[in-house]
Amino acid sequence: xxxxxxxxxxVAHGRAGDKGNRSNISVIPYSAEAYPHLLEQVTEAxxxxxxxxxxxxxxxxxxxxxxxxxxxxxxxxxxxxxxxALGLDQHGKALSFLLLGDIRVTVPAGCVRxxxxx
Numbered sequence: 001x002x003x004x005x006x007x008x009x010x011v012a013h014g015r016a017g018d019k020g021n022r023s024n025i026s027v028i029p030y031s032a033e034a035y036p037h038l039l040e041q042v043t044e045a046x047x048x049x050x051x052x053x054x055x056x057x058x059x060x061x062x063x064x065x066x067x068x069x070x071x072x073x074x075x076x077x078x079x080x081x082x083x084x085a086l087g088l089d090q091h092g093k094a095l096s097f098l099l100l101g102d103i104r105v106t107v108p109a110g111c112v113r114x115x116x117x118x
Contacts, residue, residue, distance in 0.1 A: 002108065005106050006105060007101055007104055008101070008102075009100035011029055011030065012027045012028055012029040013028055014096035015028065015096070021077070021078045022076075023074045025047075025072045025095060027042060028069040029068060029069075031110070031111045033110065033111050034105075034107050037106065039063065044059040044061045044072070045059075047059045050098065050099055050102045051077050051095070054077050055077065056077040057075050058075040059075070060073045077095065
């Protein structure tokens with residue numbers, strides 16, 4: 001099996017939301033074959049590390065194997081909340097792009113979007 005390292009956004013897409021000072025980000029692989037690799041590599045610790053610079057204090061991961069998808073609830077990441085933060089674009093949607101671009105994963109080449117076209 002030909003394994004490659006790729007940014008998470010080439011293996012999965014995300015959905016996000018926010019409430020108060022909490023962000024909710026789902027990571028949904030383009031291929032079900034990628035899901036076990038994401039389970040191993042996209043951990044609470046890695047997600048927390050990706051958002052530590054924004055003040056995140058805790059991450060809880062929920063596994064949804066029948067979709068397949070992962071859902072992360074990130075605490076204290078919105079600088080007090082969308083309405084109270086001084087920074088622009090602190091919504092969950094913007095943060096999902098940070099997560100998908102920041103984390104790299106090792107997966108079979110066939111799990112990477114458009115891999116064969118490179």
